């Protein structure tokens with residue numbers, strides 16, 4: 001596993017969670033490129049075997065059960081496959097994609113190198129351990145689709161490498177893994193979408209990261225900023241990161257009005273600023289499918305409209321905030337960040353005895369959870385009430401962007417690369433003041 005705050009001088013190995021205990025998965029099948037390519041360890045017992053093309057693992061009787069060529073194994077705690085050939089790979093099925101999202105689905109994932117299948121509680125934990133650079137060739141394409149221009153793939157690879165090695169978030173350290181396979185960390189679907197282009201992207205940036213003051217940048221990124229980037233301190237912790245600024249996602253020289261002013265924010269969200277790198281003028285949204293990974297739901301990224309009934313919204317507030325909400329009376333964003341994302345959302349509602357209450361939601365992430373049961377694309381929204389009388393029938397959100405909007409805007413970086421900007425220029429634009437540098441060979 002990676003050590004926080006340590007800059008490696010050689011390529012490290014990392015551990016990626018493919019199936020997590022919270023998936024409550026009880027079965028998984030491993031298909032082998034060729035089983036002779038692997039050495040298999042069952043708890044303390046190690047052996048080579050070439051007998052079967054696949055093995056089904058099941059959780060039962062407080063252990064893992066499986067059989068190989070008629071021989072049954074029971075109450076096993078851990079199975080490890082180590083490759084003896086470089087080209088060896090294992091296909092794991094099923095694996096969740098979009099774990100926390102409304103479009104979640106099951107896919108099969110082909111992974112290289114070492115695979116561990118173990119028991120956690122009464123569910124499976126499946127871990128893929130592999131060299132960082134191999135992981136990165138897979139992440140760049142899983143995140144962006146295989147048809148991307150090379151400057152975008154390179155920038156995405158450098159950002160993914162930096163984020164991994166900065167290793168600040170450590171969301172799953174209790175499971176003994178560095179990252180999970182999904183959008184919660186970085187989307188990793190093994191060798192599924194690997195192309196020659198993505199291999200080149202990783203090879204040409206091997207060992208390269210962005211740093212600031214001698215430390216690797218916590219290079220977070222999101223799908224679309226909406227035209228202006230958000231700051232680190234507005235989204236996560238109070239301490240600002242100097243390389244994440246409220247900066248227009250536009251060529252040098254363009255300015256954007258102060259979006260913390262409500263009137264400016266409303267005008268901004270209802271307009272489509274053509275100069276933005278992530279604007280639908282720069283990257284037509286019907287062309288995005290060609291570049292964006294296959295798992296994404298089709299949608300409008302830069303400017304969009306979503307509606308919700310008062311009934312569905314009230315149910316979501318009961319669910320997410322544990323409040324006794326019968327009807328929502330009004331919602332207002334009272335404070336915004338520099339990208340127009342919500343920093344303070346006021347909700348007025350009636351309880352089941354028709355008494356009126358108010359509540360405040362502070363973070364962008366929480367506003368997105370609260371505004372829609374399917375996690376709203378962004379909290380940079382205007383909120384319109386529909387219906388006569390004091391209780392609105394529906395609420396309509398007009399929104400800007402997709403995701404938190406800090407650091408690299410992936411669609412904006414696509415726009416830049418299509419316009420001919422280099423990898424260095426893209427990194428310097430999204431992480432101002434950072435240094436592009438090589439830390440290992």
Ligand SMILES: [Zn+2]
Nearest residue numbers: 171180184185
């Ligand atoms: Zn994660």
Ligand SMILES: [Zn+2]
Nearest residue numbers: 249278409412
């Ligand atoms: Zn953008």
